[in-house]
Amino acid sequence: MDALEIGKAIAAGRLTAVAALEAAFLRIDARDKDVGAWQAIDRDQAFANAAARDREQPRSPLHGVPVGVKDVLDTADLPTAYGSPIYAGARPLADAACVALLREAGLVVIGKTVTTEFAMRTPGKTRNPHNLAHTPGGSSSGSAAAVGDGQAPLAIGTQTSGSVIRPAAFCGAVGFKPTWGTVPRAGLKMLAESLDVIGAMATTPAAAHALVQAMAGATIDPAAPAASPPRFGICHTAAWPTVEHASAAALDEAADRARQAGATVVDVELPTPFGKALDAHDIVMTYEARRMLAHERTRHWDALSPAFQAVLERGAAASDADYRQALDVRAECRATLAEAFRSVDVLLTPAAPGEAPEGLAFTGSPDFNRIWTFAGAPCVTVPGLTGPKGLPVGVQIIGMLGDDARAIAAAGWLHALLH
């Protein structure tokens, strides 16, 4: 059952919020020692919240559904550490806006999921649930692993480079990064303000869409899968030279099966400004991160990982003029992106170079994700295929800016085809 089906069962009285939470904890208890998706859990409090929801009329289609909250989001009733020893045991003053909004919609917070340090590269304790010797990806490591492992039907992720789409692909979850600006960010520990997006992990695109709507305080009205086969544009992007066989083959297979099911699949070239997007994204991210984390940089430098220090130092090397130029590149990307959608509904690309890399030190390359985050476009990981090592491989669907419902509908269509 995806989260919407769980919500339906609860609304119909066939399931309770407490029973849905018990099911989550049954799986968590069996798997947490190995997977390590959770940073903080208060079981009594979670069950008390679930029981309270069971005494109410449903507030939304996700009423009573359990959800994991990435630990870069503030929670007043659970410790919040942002993946950094600086904040170990810290207790913020308030819930993040998106957490308060999903609680208002009746969802039940299971606990906080592991994040990399300030949502950059330095990993936490989480392992890939499909092979514990491999990374779950990052930075939304715990959220992707929890959903991919059946420990939670929903979890919150955030993306500044590829932190929702890539770990979802590695862990076999659906990841959804909506158009930039969709979900309010009050109470998010921001990394790069003009890039950071709050998104969702789920088991279907429709459920991920519903979670984003709940977190945005919008009416939950998830897009149904496309009624007729969508028009897909295969887009290799400048990251293509880094693609591994697993992702190239998955892209081919997804395209073939879509064609066989009646979809149009054509090749699409990106407008020329996108040729500068990978470099410009890095300048914007590091320049902003250096400033966004100024308190930690100036007061707690020695408590930052060497990898994070290196990001902040890259941000110092970028001049104000470099940053303004990079913002100009982004404005050009945004202004021309629609050209890529002239004859297609959505773009189809790899979600990551290949399967999850072996080892836990490296969360994998976000180079198939960064240009879309940079442009602000909605992206969806569609899982369902498997690589040569037996690990999940996802494909990525990209929509036009603000055209999230169409991207979700196409993802839902493809997801059904691959399952």
Next chain:
Amino acid sequence: MDALEIGKAIAAGRLTAVAALEAAFLRIDARDKDVGAWQAIDRDQAFANAAARDREQPRSPLHGVPVGVKDVLDTADLPTAYGSPIYAGARPLADAACVALLREAGLVVIGKTVTTEFAMRTPGKTRNPHNLAHTPGGSSSGSAAAVGDGQAPLAIGTQTSGSVIRPAAFCGAVGFKPTWGTVPRAGLKMLAESLDVIGAMATTPAAAHALVQAMAGATIDPAAPAASPPRFGICHTAAWPTVEHASAAALDEAADRARQAGATVVDVELPTPFGKALDAHDIVMTYEARRMLAHERTRHWDALSPAFQAVLERGAAASDADYRQALDVRAECRATLAEAFRSVDVLLTPAAPGEAPEGLAFTGSPDFNRIWTFAGAPCVTVPGLTGPKGLPVGVQIIGMLGDDARAIAAAGWLHALLH
């Protein structure tokens, strides 16, 4: 001396940071009982910081300069209450990014300045320093009053409707709201994420620009006043029917003196989408505020003022479709704003309907400010004129999106003319 002159004197050894802070406290001690600009001060800590700066080489042109911090910004070493009893005595986990950045630039925090409740309408204790029976304006009430009264050469303000430009005008300070997105907002208690801007109060446009650059972590390189007379476009806007004699006369006088000094002054009409901007701004602000303050709304409703509750209820009345339409209006405003600048460098309008209203309950109308905040354009309050009640009256200069340096240069030119 403006903040840049103070910084120069400190760098030259003619002044110390401690002496600059002593001068500020001399005025604060004489006036605080009446004006009430300050929410929280830790004098020992402020002097310790100033003494530490005096032992260093200057880190920036504002090294050693005292600054007030609006109490909607987090400070780890001073209580932060956001103007709400919910957070009385609260101590955040970290400094806001802009506070850490100005400390890195060597500025010395005097203390926290009074804000209205969550930067909306419900006022704090501050009075207008030019007449204690009148409002200082809001929401940056304490920052405007402190700078307008000579208690601080610099202070931080924030604007979602007219919360920098209007109180600066009422208190006789320079207010500068830069282009949306200029100053990082980590650690700002956000009210409406797509509108909120962090800006500056100072005694000259150049000093306000320098503070914004410091808060953005950019090189401090303030625009010099325009060498040749700027081209001004007088723009009455849809708020003109509410203008009072004081502001209409001040606009005429500023225009006349600019013309006499060789400036071009022409009338400018705004592109048609701006006709919908006042209504659309209110929808965006209230829709977002309802979601941004979801924690306070769902957990602390009874601790919110009736006026703030009414804002959140207006936000509930706006549908998702209303909000999307309002965002479309904004996109049209942004896309067409440049048309108003075809033959002028900057626009010139009232900064407020008139002088500061009598009484402390109403902080004044932001209707001469909201459309510019909505479009994201840079705005500067230029004080120097006086109304029939003897209170300060400011005019407002507006620049094209991203053209902050030109707006500051024109404001500097006009400011010099009016002083």
